[in-house]
Amino acid sequence: MKNAIRLLTTICLVVAALFGAALPVQAKVRVVTTLTDLADFTREVGKDLVDVRSLATGVEDTHGVPMKPSFVPVLNRADLVVLVGFDCEHAFLPALLEASKNPRIQVGHQGYVDCARNIVPVDVPKTTDHSGGDVHPYGNPHYMLDPVLAETAVKEICEALVAFDPKDRAVFERNRDTYLAELDTKIVAWREKMKPLKGLQFVSYHEHWPYFADRFGLRYVGTIELKPGIDPTPRHIEELISMMKADHVPLVVREPQFPEKVPRLIAEKAGAKLVTLPIMPGGVAQTDTYIEMMDYIVSTMVDAVGK
Amino acid sequence: MKIFPSLLCLIIGATTTVSYAQKSESPLDSLKQQIQLLQQQVNDLKKGISASDMAKTAAAPSAPSAVDQKSVRDLEERIEELTEKVNSISGAQKQSKPNEFNPSIGLVGELVTSYRTQGKVETGSDRPGGIDINARSVELNVAASVDPFAKGYAVINASADPVTGEATMGIEEAALQTNSLPWNLELKAGRFFGEFGRLGYIHDHELPFVNRPLVLDEYIGGESRSDGFQINWLIPLPQYVSLSAGAGDGFGGDIPPSNPGDIRQFDELNYWGRLSTYFDLTPDWQAEMGVSGLYNPRTEDRGGVLVQPDGSTLTEKKRRLVGADFSLKWVPLRNNQFQSLTWGTEALYSDNVYRDSVSAGSIMGEDSVGAWGVYSYLTYKFSREWSAGFLYEWVQNNLNAHDQTAQYSPYITWALSHWNQLRLQYTHTESNHVLGLSNDDAVYMQWSWIIGSHSHGWQQR
Known part of the structure; x- marks a missing residue:
């Protein structure tokens, strides 16, 4: 009997130790972001008051972050989940949220922070039929590449942090304002640097760049993909090359998660330059923050096309 | 101015x-x-x-x-x-x-065209030999939130009868799934695919190859369908550990539930469970493993009397099945839509107890038949549209372990998009002829498509 009691006590202690390890010990707000730009913004606003984890590392496609079961315990303990919205994360986030069994971060709850809430989308499809490929029914979700719209995301994150932790409102708002001021300064510099490129025509692999083009006065004239999520056919490639030649399109943008072969071929045949540009921080080396990423994008474009 | x-x-x-x-x-x-x-x-x-x-x-x-x-x-x-x-x-x-108050609706269709060298008598299949064009299934999927506490979903399946060719409709799944229980719990109730093994609860058209592995067909009875309850617990640890347990009337889409008789007792239900975990070996390499068990203490008359080739008959008395599964994946973060490698393996051990109800020259009584089965596959995705792989299967008959079958199936898949996919597969079947079955060679062409709503479910990860 004594042995049985000892065994039971040992089991209880082991279980308690295991569960104890899983219990939260810090008072920080636990934030999970889908992408790395949102993680960067959350760190800027929350500083030491937040514990931030991004599902993406930066090198993935924004629509193709692998659904790893190791994300589930992280989401299970999260206070907030911050997402781009407009269905950008439809291929991985809904299933992960369901598996997380965390009611606080489900759609419609306080912990579900959709940064697209106040963004006016472009390219809202007239129909959501799949003849248009993997269409986003609410419009193009790649607004984070426009730094002015990215500021809206920073504000959303701040609002969510304040709502969750009102006692630290002053700190969050001060951090937000400091970061927005820094971004504003950078936006002026980026605009200045991009001025000579006004009216520049370019194509890219996936339709990541309409907001960026609008912001900097460029002309986004096509994609290598036949339709969103659909690989190009030989006919589409030929037509794209003909169009680029006829319109003297000087630039092909390849996002690093897509293969280089076809963009290189198109650039060579059309007499255009090929550049590889990240779509979120960490996409290429030395772009760990949003500002570093935008610096890289602007410099690479300017250097490629010349003054 | x-x-x-x-x-x-x-x-x-x-x-x-x-x-x-x-x-x-x-x-x-x-x-x-x-x-x-x-x-x-x-x-x-x-x-x-x-x-x-x-x-x-x-x-x-x-x-x-x-x-x-x-x-x-x-x-x-x-x-x-x-x-x-x-x-x-x-x-x-x-x-x-x-559409705000309507469920999301999707329709999945599947056509399997095949050529087999042996007839159905020699292969034991319900499909004919030679050329066979089989609209295997059309599935209507509907899902929506029931209220703030649960979601509901249904899969209504229509498939062609192998003899008459007429489409017969059935409810494959129709269940309620909670999303607001405390302590990381989730309850599922209704008709659903119970969690057992790796591919047991995956629909046919979502399999990485054309046909359900032999061992799952043989021991589970196709998809792991049950009418019952299942509770899942995400164990609150930093490591992903998931535990599921369920009870239901019947388990396996092709197998009838126990004969209810006059009064059904608790020991006539099927009970199952699964424990699974996962490891990130590196950012690009993932390993997932699980163990599963199924037990029905009293399966009297389930499926009726089983007539053996020697004329004797068996009645299943207890259903006992355990399994272990393992998958290793290479999913490069940067270009996972264009490249990946999956190695999946599952082994099952069936230890059903049978009663010789009528014995022609053999001893009357009860006996258990221990039978093993395994499948292992390797799929390599080498572009956004193309992947290829190889499936190996080996299974002992769970009524007669001396009867063994092995299959070898290379396959190649062309996914024009998420919603339109063609697969070509060759399968060589080797039988040891104990039950009179013959070796067979078959070529399959599967064309599956989806219209309407299409979700990326957790099980298809």
């Missing part, structure tokens, strides 16, 4: 309106306000220009300022752009309004 201060005010006003509206109102309202403001100010500007022109004409006859006219044109163009945006957003909202 009074027009320039007005323009400046207009631009500042419009910009302020945008930023204010983004803080407090919906994008559509914000755009509508911008348009109204711009239209008002264009009218004011036009009036200003006319007045200015009249004054200038009176003073010195000259053409209206080209700069002023250009500014108005620019503003009008801006209004046109904004109006277009409003219309597109309102259009999108109108599209979703009528």
Whole structure:
């Protein structure tokens, strides 16, 4: 009997130790972001008051972050989940949220922070039929590449942090304002640097760049993909090359998660330059923050096309 | 030139309106306000220009300022752009309004065309040998939130009868799944695929190859369908550990439940469980493993009397099944839509207890038949559209372990898109002929498609 009691006590202690390890010990707000730009913004606003984890590392496609079961315990303990919205994360986030069994971060709850809430989308499809490929029914979700719209995301994150932790409102708002001021300064510099490129025509692999083009006065004239999520056919490639030649399109943008072969071929045949540009921080080396990423994008474009 | 201060005010006003509206109102309202403001100010500007022109004409006859006219044109163009945006957003909202309270609906179709060298008598299949064109299934998937506490979903399947060719409809799944239970719990109730093994609860068209592995067909009875309850617990650890347990009437889509008789007891239900975990070996390499068990303490008369080739008959008395599964995946983070490698293996051990109810020259009594089965596959995705793989299977008959079958199946898949996929597979079947079955070679062409709503479920990861 004594042995049985000892065994039971040992089991209880082991279980308690295991569960104890899983219990939260810090008072920080636990934030999970889908992408790395949102993680960067959350760190800027929350500083030491937040514990931030991004599902993406930066090198993935924004629509193709692998659904790893190791994300589930992280989401299970999260206070907030911050997402781009407009269905950008439809291929991985809904299933992960369901598996997380965390009611606080489900759609419609306080912990579900959709940064697209106040963004006016472009390219809202007239129909959501799949003849248009993997269409986003609410419009193009790649607004984070426009730094002015990215500021809206920073504000959303701040609002969510304040709502969750009102006692630290002053700190969050001060951090937000400091970061927005820094971004504003950078936006002026980026605009200045991009001025000579006004009216520049370019194509890219996936339709990541309409907001960026609008912001900097460029002309986004096509994609290598036949339709969103659909690989190009030989006919589409030929037509794209003909169009680029006829319109003297000087630039092909390849996002690093897509293969280089076809963009290189198109650039060579059309007499255009090929550049590889990240779509979120960490996409290429030395772009760990949003500002570093935008610096890289602007410099690479300017250097490629010349003054 | 009074027009320039007005323009400046207009631009500042419009910009302020945008930023204010983004803080407090919906994008559509914000755009509508911008348009109204711009239209008002264009009218004011036009009036200003006319007045200015009249004054200038009176003073010195000259053409209206080209700069002023250009500014108005620019503003009008801006209004046109904004109006277009409003219309597109309102259009999108109108599209979703009528569907707000309706479930998402998707339809999956599948056509399997095959050529087999042996007839159905030699292969034991329910499909004929030679050329066979089989609209294997059409599945209607519907899902929606029931209320804030649960979601509901149903899969209604229609498949062609192998003999008559007539389509027969059935409810493959129709279940309620909670999303608000405390302590990381989730309850599923209704008809659903119980969690057992790796591919047991995956629908046919979602398998990485054409046919369900032999061992799952043989020991589970196709998909792991049950009418019952299942509770899942995400164990609150930093490591992913998931535990499921369920109880239900029947387990396996092709197997009837126990004969209920007059009064059914608890020991006539099926009980199952699964424990699974996962490890990130590196950012690109993932390992997932699980163990499963199924037990039905009293399966008297389930499926009726089983007649053996030697004339003896068996009645299943207890159903006992355990399994272990393992998958190793290489999913490169950067280009996982273009490249990946999956190695999946599952082994099952069936230890059913049978009673020799009628014995022709053999001993009456009860006996258990221990039988093993395994499948292992390797799939390599080498572009967004193409993947290829190889499936190996080996299974002992769970009524007679001496009867063994092995299959070798290379396959190649062309996914034109997420919703349209073609697969070519060759399968060589080797039987040890104990039950009179013959070796067989078959070529399959599977074409599956999806229309409507299509979700990326957790089970398809």
